[in-house]
Amino acid sequence: MNEQQNQMLANFRVEVPSWGFSRSGTRFHAFAIPGEARTLSERIADAGLVQQLTGAVSAVALHIPWDETSDYQALKEQVEETGLQVGAINPNLFQEELYRFGSLASSDPAARELAVSHCLECVEIMRLTESKGLSIWLPDGSNYPGQMDFAAAFGRMVESLQAIYEGMDDDQTMLIEYKFFEPAFYHTVLSDWGTAVLAAQEVGPNAKILVDLGHHPMGTNIEAIVALVSKFGRLGGFHFNARKYADDDLTTGSLNPYELFLIFVELNKFYDLSQQPGEICLVLDQSHNVKCKVEATVQSVTNLQLMYAKSLLVDYDKLRAAQEAQDVVACEEILKGAFDTDTRPWLQEIKRQQGLPEEPLQYFRTSGLKERRIEARR
Numbered sequence: 410m411n412e413q414q415n416q417m418l419a420n421f422r423v424e425v426p427s428w429g430f431s432r433s434g435t436r437f438h439a440f441a442i443p444g445e446a447r448t449l450s451e452r453i454a455d456a457g458l459v460q461q462l463t464g465a466v467s468a469v470a471l472h473i474p475w476d477e478t479s480d481y482q483a484l485k486e487q488v489e490e491t492g493l494q495v496g497a498i499n500p501n502l503f504q505e506e507l508y509r510f511g512s513l514a515s516s517d518p519a520a521r522e523l524a525v526s527h528c529l530e531c532v533e534i535m536r537l538t539e540s541k542g543l544s545i546w547l548p549d550g551s552n553y554p555g556q557m558d559f560a561a562a563f564g565r566m567v568e569s570l571q572a573i574y575e576g577m578d579d580d581q582t583m584l585i586e587y588k589f590f591e592p593a594f595y596h597t598v599l600s601d602w603g604t605a606v607l608a609a610q611e612v613g614p615n616a617k618i619l620v621d622l623g624h625h626p627m628g629t630n631i632e633a634i635v636a637l638v639s640k641f642g643r644l645g646g647f648h649f650n651a652r653k654y655a656d657d658d659l660t661t662g663s664l665n666p667y668e669l670f671l672i673f674v675e676l677n678k679f680y681d682l683s684q685q686p687g688e689i690c691l692v693l694d695q696s697h698n699v700k701c702k703v704e705a706t707v708q709s710v711t712n713l714q715l716m717y718a719k720s721l722l723v724d725y726d727k728l729r730a731a732q733e734a735q736d737v738v739a740c741e742e743i744l745k746g747a748f749d750t751d752t753r754p755w756l757q758e759i760k761r762q763q764g765l766p767e768e769p770l771q772y773f774r775t776s777g778l779k780e781r782r783i784e785a786r787r
């Protein structure tokens with residue numbers, strides 16, 4: 410690898426979610442994991458710990474009201490003390506009685522008003538914390554044929570998004586996250602990337618779409634979506650996780666690292682991902698129900714670094730030439746060659762230079778950090 414690739418890997422950063430550090434994230438029992446964060450302060454501290462261990466965290470994404478506090482200035486300072494910034498702010502549009510039949514797309518004006526005003530409150534929190542991304546996911550949809558007028562529901566959602574966008578500043582981005590099913594099962598108002606792009610186009614230039622890896626039907630070619638949406642300037646960010654069946658929120662890179670690599674290959678054609686925070690917001694969205702949450706987050710960050718490193722090794726000129734020559738085998742071999750390269754020694758060398766633990770997971774387990782955390786939070 411050359412010096413430029415080295416710099417790019419060394420500068421690569423991702424956002425970690427506060428909700429990944431405390432007990433949450435399953436409709437079944439949420440198990441008590443020793444050492445898990447119990448308060449907002451502990452969630453911030455854990456994000457800082459992952460940064461201390463990996464050096465590859467840029468920010469901590471927050472969820473309102475789960476991370477609600479009376480003093481956002483103090484929260485911002487606490488986040489900055491850990492060497493991080495406040496990342497995307499995620500409004501909650503699924504935990505109010507009024508949302509039984511939807512939030513931003515509800516046919517009930519009171520539900521829509523509540524949802525819009527909550528999002529505007531989140532925009533105010535963004536100003537106080539200097540967060541630049543409002544990350545919106547809505548549960549709206551219907552369970553039975555005839556329950557909802559598809560086009561009318563989409564129109565109501567767009568109107569609500571426009572009202573929120575009106576209240577945002579020019580340097581703030583609205584991130585629109587789609588999901589093809591759940592909690593509604595017959596139809597979802599914001600079901601796929603095309604729907605999300607349509608909505609973003611209706612809302613404004615700073616409305617972009619957010620791709621959550623767990624929010625697609627089986628077999629969907631996510632890297633192709635990434636390329637197309639990037640081409641039209643509407644890609645805003647990612648929620649990284651892994652899935653086997655649906656929205657499983659597993660450790661990213663645990664099940665299909667090749668997919669992650671192929672996504673980075675497409676992203677590299679459009680953006681310099683080593684500039685974080687940058688044009689594309691890279692965020693983990695995971696809930697670890699059986700693993701130690703800090704360890705699972707370290708694994709996720711490391712998997713992203715290793716796959717990003719592999720994507721930097723692709724010879725893009727050679728790939729284009731092989732594509733032009735219709736040499737299918739050569740095209741595939743160029744990608745496979747990069748993917749099969751062991752990027753762990755390279756990453757370790759960078760960590761050595763940065764004064765970071767070469768094996769962050771091992772370091773967390775053997776340095777006493779893990780035991781002390783468990784002890785302090787008993």
Ligand SMILES: [Mn+2]
Pocket residue numbers: 546586621648694
């Ligand atoms: Mn998500």
